[in-house]
Amino acid sequence: MEPISPHNTFRFFPNISTSRSSTYYKCTPEERVATRVADIKNLLPESIIGKLETYIDIGGGDSSITIGVAKGLGIDCKNVVINDIFENFTQLEPETCPITYVQTKIDHTKRNVSIALPDNQFDLVTCFVSIHHFSYMDDMFREIVRIMKPGGYLFIREHDVGKSDERIKQFLNEMHLQWEDYQSFIKDLRNKLYKNETYFPKINYFSREGLRKYLSKFNFEIINYGEIQGTKVNNGVYIYTSNKQHLYNSLYQLQSKIQ
Numbered sequence: 001m002e003p004i005s006p007h008n009t010f011r012f013f014p015n016i017s018t019s020r021s022s023t024y025y026k027c028t029p030e031e032r033v034a035t036r037v038a039d040i041k042n043l044l045p046e047s048i049i050g051k052l053e054t055y056i057d058i059g060g061g062d063s064s065i066t067i068g069v070a071k072g073l074g075i076d077c078k079n080v081v082i083n084d085i086f087e088n089f090t091q092l093e094p095e096t097c098p099i100t101y102v103q104t105k106i107d108h109t110k111r112n113v114s115i116a117l118p119d120n121q122f123d124l125v126t127c128f129v130s131i132h133h134f135s136y137m138d139d140m141f142r143e144i145v146r147i148m149k150p151g152g153y154l155f156i157r158e159h160d161v162g163k164s165d166e167r168i169k170q171f172l173n174e175m176h177l178q179w180e181d182y183q184s185f186i187k188d189l190r191n192k193l194y195k196n197e198t199y200f201p202k203i204n205y206f207s208r209e210g211l212r213k214y215l216s217k218f219n220f221e222i223i224n225y226g227e228i229q230g231t232k233v234n235n236g237v238y239i240y241t242s243n244k245q246h247l248y249n250s251l252y253q254l255q256s257k258i259q
């Protein structure tokens with residue numbers, strides 16, 4: 001979860017339309033995309049910018065950020081893939097930046113997920129506040145690693161939530177539930193994807209150190225963290241002052257593929 005602007009939430013689940021109030025507006029959609037692009041540029045090594053040729057956005061929502069990042073990093077839209085869990089997907093800007101949609105397929109019988117793309121394809125993967133929503137997390141990351149090139153970059157925007165951090169967990173859970181689109185999203189998932197299943201998608205939060213350790217199992221190495229306004233770092237401790245959702249950015253590099 002990240003969105004507190006109803007405008008943004010609609011963007012996350014473009015196939016679901018709901019009524020929205022304007023209570024939570026924080027910035028325009030354009031400003032939001034521009035900020036995400038600046039965030040990723042801040043973390044990528046300067047020598048890499050302009051050299052990335054292939055890009056996939058995992059859990060890309062409505063494609064606004066995907067397209068913004070592609071354009072901002074000078075990646076040819078033909079080499080850009082947006083991924084999400086919806087069967088039907090309509091991208092923004094089909095004329096000016098045609099990208100490809102590839103769905104994550106979830107098989108509950110086998111309890112696994114797959115992304116129908118060839119091995120070793122991507123220089124850059126982004127997960128903008130999508131990881132905490134992944135079902136079958138290990139499988140998702142096995143697929144992400146499989147489709148990445150060794151040496152490729154993984155940019156993550158996530159909530160920093162430790163296992164025992166009940167207060168922030170409760171806050172984020174409540175935010176998800178107050179978020180009208182999330183309720184429609186869950187209903188939609190139940191109806192369309194999980195028809196005969198008892199499975200209910202749960203939210204998996206990680207602390208930033210927990211996620212770093214988890215990703216090291218797949219041979220990802222942290223390159224850098226990026227702090228969001230409202231975060232203070234004091235002797236290595238992160239204090240979230242006005243960053244209520246404990247959001248942070250991070251850039252990882254896939255060192256090599258574990259066989």
Ligand SMILES: C[S@@+](CC[C@H](N)C(=O)[O-])C[C@H]1O[C@@H](n2cnc3c(N)ncnc32)[C@H](O)[C@@H]1O
Nearest residue numbers: 001012059060061084085104128130133134135
């Ligand atoms: C909070 S939204 C973020 C959307 C977008 N990245 C953004 O920042 O605007 C999380 C997204 O992850 C998607 N998602 C959840 N599990 C996924 C999975 N296993 N594979 C791909 N996308 C997934 C959801 O459908 C949703 O669009």
